[in-house]
Amino acid sequence: MKTKALFLDRDGVINIDKKYVHKIEDFEFCEGIFELCDFFQKQNFLIFIATNQSGIARAYYSEKDFEILSSYMLDEFLKKGIKIEKIYYCPHLENCECRKPKPGMFFKAQKEFNIDFSLSFFIGDNLSDMQAGINAGIKNLFLINENYKDEENYKVCKNLKELLHCLKDKK
Template sequence: MNRALFLDRDGTINIDKGHVYRIEDFEFISGIPEFIKQYNNKEYKVIVITNQAGIAKGYFTAEDVNKLHKHINEELNKIGAHIDAFYMCPHHPDYTGVCNCRKPKTGMIERAIKEFNINVSQSILYGDKPWDIECGLRCGIKSYYIDTVLSDFKNKIS
């Protein structure tokens, strides 16, 4: 079985500027690429789980988001880091109805667990919103707010 690092995207990996889907609007949070690389080096699967309600609202398409995700990995590859998979929920209850993937529901994580043979007791999740943490905890994954751990990590590497 594999260990996994589950990450939210907006507000955890990148600065949340509201419905980020264009490459020119994407900006890593300081220290995140190195943080991801640390988990790559420990042989964790790095998996992003992200609500992308802007798709349901018609602001952008899933293809737009996939292009951004490709760009994120290209940028991470420059320092020898990578994300193994991106799972996104394109729904919003007011536009598309209720789904089982929009956090805090657990559909994205459940799919990743199955597809990557994840051992939840050996995995961890970081997010910036209560629904990220709730989602991870519902799956039995140790779950934390990124701001606390990232400041500790940056202090160790500086």
């Protein structure tokens, strides 16, 4: 049986994007992220994070720093009863296959977890996220960014609470 997945970008979706966040004290969860994940988890979606982390290649922080922060983040989700299945990240600066807008991280998850992209969702906060979702063939794409309007391939919401409200209305 194919798996339904919720993919989340990190900076700007899970946490407030303060540019190259790599310390626990700078990590601030976005309002509504736990409620959103709980909503999907209750519908048997596996939850994944797909994030570009070019700060590693830029030497702003190390892969170890990223791992420490990721461990903290996963623990905070678990405290709320939410399991994040896996974090996929691209530490590169150059144009590689895993760096969004390329779909490499999504294809890796699809292969590892037998994911059906036609049943899956991806929530990001910039156009390269949406392009990555389109390139992967993910059917349900949501852009959290009030500076844009809905497009043919994705819907725009100003924040996670608005997105959750829209999703609950569809049920």
